Each structure stands twice: as C-alpha cells, then as structure tokens.
Amino acid sequence: MSTSDLQPFRDLALRFARKELDPKAIDSDNYPFCDFNRGAIRTAQEAGLFKIMLSEAHGGAGQGIAALCEILFSLAKSDASFAAIVFINTLSKSAVLKWGSKPIIERFIQSQLIAFPAYDLPTDLPTDLIAEKMGDAFSLNGRVEFFPLAPVADALILPAKIQDSEVNVFFLIDARTKGISIGEPILSLGLRSCPVSDVELDRVETSAESLLCKDARTEYPALTANFRPAVAALAVGVLSGSYEAAKAYAKERFQGGKIIVEHEQVGLMLANMAVLTESGKALVQSMAQAADEGKPWPLSDAGLILLTEQASRATTDGVQVLGGYGYMKDYGQEKRMRDAKQIESIFGASPLKRMELIAEILRQEK
Amino acid sequence: MKCPDFDRDNLFDFDDHYFSLMALEKYDPKLIAIVRQNWLKTRQFCKEHLAPYILSEDKKNASDPNHISWDLLRLAGRHGRLTVYIPKFLGGSSLGSPFLMLPDVEEEAAVDTGYSGMLGGHGLGLTALMMSLNLRILQQVANKITVNEKSEKPYVIDCAITEPTAGTDVEEVELYPKARLTCQAKKVAGGVVLNGRKVFISTGHMASDHIVLMPFDLKDPINNYGGFLVPGNSKGFSLGRKERKMGHLISTVSELIFEDCFVPDENIIMSTLEFPEFKDRDQFQLVLEMVLGITRTAVGAMGTGNARGSFERVLALAKKTKYRGRTLVNQQWAQAMLTNMFMNAMMARSVYLEATFAILTNIESTLSRSIPSFMNTEFMKKMFNTTLYKKIFHSRWLRKLMIRRILDTPLENRARIQFMSSMAKVVGSDMAMENGHLAVEFLSRAGLRHDKGIEKGFRDAKLLQIFEGTNQLNRLIMFKHYIARHIPGVEVF
Secondary structure, eight states: OOOGGGHHHHHHHHHHIIIIITTTHHHHTTTTSSOOOHHHHHHHHHHTTTOTTSOGGGTSOOOOHHHHHHHHHHHHHHOHHHHHHHHHHHHHHHHHHHHOOHHHHHHHTTOSOEEOOTTSOTTSOOOOEEEEEETTEEEEEEEEEEEETGGGOSEEEEEEEETTSOOEEEEEEETTOTTEEEOOOOOBSSOTTSOEEEEEEEEEEEOGGGEEESOHHHHHHHHHHHHHHHHHHHHHHHHHHHHHHHHHHHHHOEETTEEGGGSHHHHHHHHHHHHHHHHHHHHHHHHHHHHHTTOOTTHHHHHHHHHHHHHHHHHHHHHHHTTHHHHBGGGSHHHHHHHHHHHTTTTSOHHHHHHHHHHHHHHHHO | OOOOOOOGGGTTOHHHHOHHHHHHTTTOHHHHHHHHHHHHHHHHHIIIIIGGGHHHHHHHHHHOTTOOOHHHHHHHHHTTTTSTTSBGGGTOOBOSOGGGOHHHHHHHHHHOHHHHHHTHHHHHHHHHHHHHTOHHHHHHHHHHHHHHTTSSSOOOEEEEOOBTTBSGGGGSGGGGGGOOOOOEEEEETTEEEEEEEEEEEETTTTOSEEEEEEESOSSSGGGSEEEEEEETTOTTEEEEEEOOBSSOTTSOEEEEEEEEEEEEGGGEEEETTTOGGGGGGTHHHHHHHHHHHHHHHHHHHHHHHHHHHHHHHHHHHHTTOEETTEEGGGSHHHHHHHHHHHHHHHHHHHHHHHHHHHHHHHOOSGGGSOOOTTTSSHHHHHHHTSHHHHHHHTOHHHHHHHHHHHHTSOHHHHHHHHHHHHHHHHHHHHHHHHHHHHHHHHHTHHHHBGGGSHHHHHHHHHHHTTSSSOHHHHHHHHIIIIIGGGSTTOOOO
16 A cells, blocks of 8 residues: 555565464454463564654654554554554654653653553543642542553553643553552453553552643644544554455355355455455555645544444455354454454544544634 | 433333234234233343343353353253243243244343354254154153253254355255255164264254254255254264354354264154155255244344344443533434434334244244144143154154145245245344444444443344355345246346
8 A cells, every 4th residue: 555665664564464463363362361462562572663653763763654554554454453552552652752751751762562542532531530739749540441551551641630620631650650550451342452451540649740741632632633544554454354354265165056256245245345445545545644744634534434434344244255254263354343343443432533523624614 | 302201121111112013912912912921021031130141151251262151051941941932732831922932032132142042053953843843853852851941951952054165055945956065864774874064053062962954965955855863972973163253152153073973763853755755845945944934033033132232232321421521312413323223123123023924924834823722731731741642743644744734835925934034134133233333333432341241242243144044145035035036037046
C-alpha cells in the first residue's frame, strides 16, 4: 500500500511478522491463559518497531504516520494483537513527547511499554479517577476500566478528572507506584494478547511533574486525530489477512463437485473483501498522508469509521468462506473476526464516533 | 416524555410476543396451554439455574481446551431437561407438543446459545431417531435417557453426519452424488462394519452412544444409506479431538473415528436394505429432509434467542452507561439502535413460528400434532413396556406402514417444509449475527469484556450461520423448493 520510500519499513515489518508472529499468533491468542509473548516484544524492540516515530535523538527513525501505518498493516495481517501493542505504545510515547517535561521524557521514553486508554472516546474521557490537589502534588483515587497494556506496562498514562472541576487531565506514573493495583488481565473479545485490565488507585500520591496534559479535553482529540489512520491500518491489515486466508481456502476446498471459489456466492464474498481491502489500503494511505501534512480532519475521522466498521463485517464473511473450519481456532480466521470487531472500538464506540463527526462538521460550518 | 415504569424483568413475556400462538388458543386451548406451561418451566430453569453458571463455564472452556462441561450436563439432567422433548409414553416428560417446543429453544438460547448447542447434538440425534420411525430403538434410547437423567453421568446421544471433506454436501440431498465422502458401511453377517471419520459432531464427547449416518455404497450414496446406533464402547470406535472454536464453548464438538467398527444388526436404525420395495422412493432423502426441516427451524429459534439475548443484555447495560453525562437509554440514537435489535429478534421469531406451522400443516403423520392426552400418560408408558405392545409397536409391519405413509407425503408439502425451515435458519442466524455486531458496537468497552456477557453472544452467533448447512446453501435450497418449482427446467446447485 506504500510509496517506494516506505518500502524498507514494510519489509522490516513483514520479515518480523513472518518470523515472530505467524508461527505463534494462534497460540499466543490464548492469553490470559498463557504467558504474555515477551520474546516478540523484545525482538520488536531490538528491530526498532516501537521507535518508528521517535526522533533520531531518542534513538528512533523519525518517521511519520505513513510509516507507522505501513508497519501496522503488515503486522496486523499476521497478528492484530501484536500490531495493536505497537500502535498503543507508539501513541503513548507520542503523548509523552508531546506533553512531557524534559525530566519526564528522559525518565519514561525508553520504557518498554506504556499503557494508554485507547478504547475511550477522545472527546468523552472517563471520569472515574479523581485527582485531588494537595499543595504542589496530587492524590489519585478511583479506577480506570479496560485499560490496554496495563497488565504488562512499566508506566501508565491515566485519564483523570481534577476534583471539583470539569477539567480532564492525564497523569504519567510508574506502574509500580504504591497504591496502584492492576487487576487480573481481562478476557476480551479480540486482540487477546494485547493485554487489558481494570486499574484501581487508592490514595496514589504523585508530583505535579507527572501531570502530563493539563487540558485533555482540547489537546487529546488533536493528538488522536493524527493516529486515526493507524487504527484504520490495523483494521485493513486484519481484513487483508482474512481475505488472503479465505481466498487460499476457497481455491483448495471442494464442495458440490467444484472448488468453492467457483460457487458464485463464495466468489461474491471474496470480491467484497477484495473491494474493501484494495480501496482500504488506498484510503489509509491518503489518511496517513493528510495526517503527516498536518491536516487529518475530516478524512481521518471519516475513513476510520468506514474502514473499521467494514472490516469487522467483512471478516465475518471471512469466517463464512471457511465454513465450519472458519469457526475453529486452527485457521486463525475466527481470531481475525474477533480482532476486527475489537479494533472497531478503539477510540470509542462506532455510533458515537459518527455523532462526534457530524457534530464537528456542523460546528465548523457555523 | 417519561414512560410508565413497568417491571423490566418481564421483558419478552409470553403475552408480549407469541401473538400467533395466542390467536390459536381460540381453536386449541389445550395445546397452547401446554406450550405456555412448557415455556414457563424452561424460562424459570434458565433464569434461576442456568444463567448463574454461563459465564464461568464459558471461561473454564476458554482457559482449558480439554475441559468438558459435565457440571452443566448434570444440571440439565437434574432439572429434567434431557427428557423434556420425549413424550410421556416413551418415558420422557414432554407435556405433548413436540413440534411447538421451539419457544423453549429460544428461551434457552437467549440465556446461552452454547447451552442449546450443547444439547443440540442430543436433540438432533433424537429427531433423527424419531424420523427414522424405528420405535424399537427409539424406545430403548428414550429409556436409557430417562433412567440415567439424574445420575452422575447422564445418558445423551449425538448425530454424526459431517465428514472432513464433506460439510455442505451432506446437508443437501442433491449434492450427495458430488460429495467427497469417505465414510462407508459394509454389510457383514450379523451386522455392519463402519469405517471413516466424522467431524464437527455436536455433543460428541458427552454422548454415551452415537447415531451415525453412512452410505453402503460411495458410488450411489443416496440410494444406499444407513443409520446406526453405535455404542460408545464399541470396538473400533474412538473419540478424536475436541475442537477448539470461537464460541459455543460449553458445547463439545468432536471428531468420531471408526476403524472396522462392528455394529450388530439390532443397532441398525434404518437402512435402504431394509425394505427393498421403497428403495427407489427416496426414503433416505425424506428422512434427511424431515430431520433438517425440524432442526433448521430449531436453529431459527436459537438465532432468535441469541438475537434477543444480545438485546436484553445491552438494554440492561444501557440503563447504566453514560455518554456525555447522559444515560444511553435517554438518547435518541440509542433508542433507535435498541429498537432495531428488538425488531430483529421479532422478525426472526415470526419466521421460525411460521416454519413451525409449515411443518404442522404439511406432514400427514400423527407425529405432527400434539400427542392426544390419552396417549401421553404414565399408564401408556407402562403399556408400552408390556411384551404385547412391544410386539405390535416394534413390528416390521407397523414400521413399513408408517414409512409408506410418510413416503406418501406429497412433494409440494415436502417442499414447503424445506423452504420455510431454511428461511427460519437463515433469517434467525443473520439476525443473531446482526444483533451481535450491534451489541458490541453499541457498548464498545463493556461489550468487549467477557464478564459482561455481550461478546459471548457475538461469538456464539457466528456458528448459526454455518452449521445445519451454510446460509449460502440454504439460500439455494429455498430457491430450489420455492422459486424453481415455478420455473420448469431451471438448473439448481
């Protein structure tokens, strides 16, 4: 899906996926009933997959959203959970760089994994965590639900509300801070090996320094606007994997005296997947380009809705093409269907994204 | 505008939903009273006894692929759920409406579609036995189910049709000649020898005995078919792997392996060798059609239940979830989306009920009606176990009479059952899948986590579009039995 200057990133991700993800994707999907795949995380880290968007000063590749999308697409084709880890971690590191003070950046930027509330609607952040101001410091009380990467992260970017105000903020805190209890990993619909848990905070004292973003309500949506193409890349990556698997199976399996790809109902399902995969790739590319040019709106918002919704429907057909085998874990097709559905909820529920989109369009026309 | 606050626990009450059945009450008050009574019993069982175990059992199966939900099977047995569709004269507890039992299936599936799948193999096996009209084996199996129902290892059966290289092809008679079948039965002195592998068999690892369908001749399977009762301890029979799948986790789906497995003559349920005079009268085709006609309608009810369950669970959470400070149920978009889910469930139900009526009005058999009350008593059960009655009811003469009678069902009647049951299956499963999608979309975070039960409905729904013939095959079946009848010479399949 890329222009030629992004080719090295695609190759890097494909090599990594073939070696580290393809053989283990189905097994590591048993998480939380198996170990977290730390090995792949370490290898990815060494390969620089987590640092694509970090500046060269921080040891990164200094790339933009387009390169990230390229990588996420290729990883998601093999294992969307792993791609989601890369996505969330890149998002959290960008937040640290954008909002952090120098000491904070120095302290956290090399952390392996930083948790970030990626399943929340950016314009309607959760308010179950209350920050009470105590002189220069804060005391945090409450909970953050369904917090991705929390069970495996070194640090957490927590959405909170300042007590007795309507102000939403983020805090960046070491995951081992006293008073933080990270719940058992949650069994979720999809992206199972991108661990999620509820986090409880009981009188967690933190310095003013760890207040990462003083006005999340206006600053956070701006940050996510740039990352919407990345979520769309995850969706199209899974879809593309599902399409390839369905096509390969349909060329092998006999039913009714012919290979099933010759049954037109099967052919049409594959055609629909092809339509979405091919146009999806191009759309992600345009979205990424717009984001890199600093003008993500409104294409990123619209494209995200279209592609995540369509991918979740089309991967459902991806299972159908394989019939009973599609429903079994062995072919990885049911995993793709679950993963795509979960990706649809990144940055909030789909109908809410639609309402936010039209509200913003109308606001701008005023 | 505020609405009066009804008791929401009674959402989907009988009076709100089964209008066609209530209209029938005028003509057959007793039958509908029985349906309602059955339904109430099932609903109570599901709410009070089944619901508390559903998520923990689903999770146990997710964490350990070799886990088998014996606890749930025992629970079902303790509450008499394994004999609920077996009439009293055969030892069961059915109040006497075998064809109007689908509201119960819907009720079970609304709580856990996997549970209705767990007993689905058992139900399919029983349906196949009933349709084979082999009263001797039916009575024998029914007795075992009844006697062992409350024991530590309840007796259930399954029904093995699908083969590794033939799924869709064995779900439709016209595709049999093209099917890549590998399983084969061979007649030998005193019995038959079975060879081959059956896959995706529901209830397999739970079943004590297995109903197995296999042809005698792979070149002309449809005219040389047999059905066999294979005891689980038969030499040459073994259970293969328990499949790991996306949903329906409490329902075991198994591989059955037959290696020179000998089955004695008395365990042949039906066979085209039995009455040579019926050989060219599509006896097997009719049995398969009838079985699928009933079970596909049941899948429609399962889909309706699944769609409804998703709706009910979403509604419960929507009452507590907020968007921009306002409760979801107070927002117009949410109200419209919830209403769509409600409509989907209602549409699915309309079709499976109509399909039920298609079965009731198109089979000329005593089995199609409610069982007359004089038959459905403990007294008749005793009579049935006397030697004299057994002699009559197990006789070759009666069996032949019943088979002839059912073979005489006019082709139009058979076609009506086929297209309506396929429609119930397709609409029910599509609505289930649609509501699964809507439910997860509606709630996002809460919809994704196992402990809220929403994502389970989504995972469970998908199987319904696949088994009992994929929805793609079922569309062609509807075309064949409805549209093609009006277009002479049109080619189907």
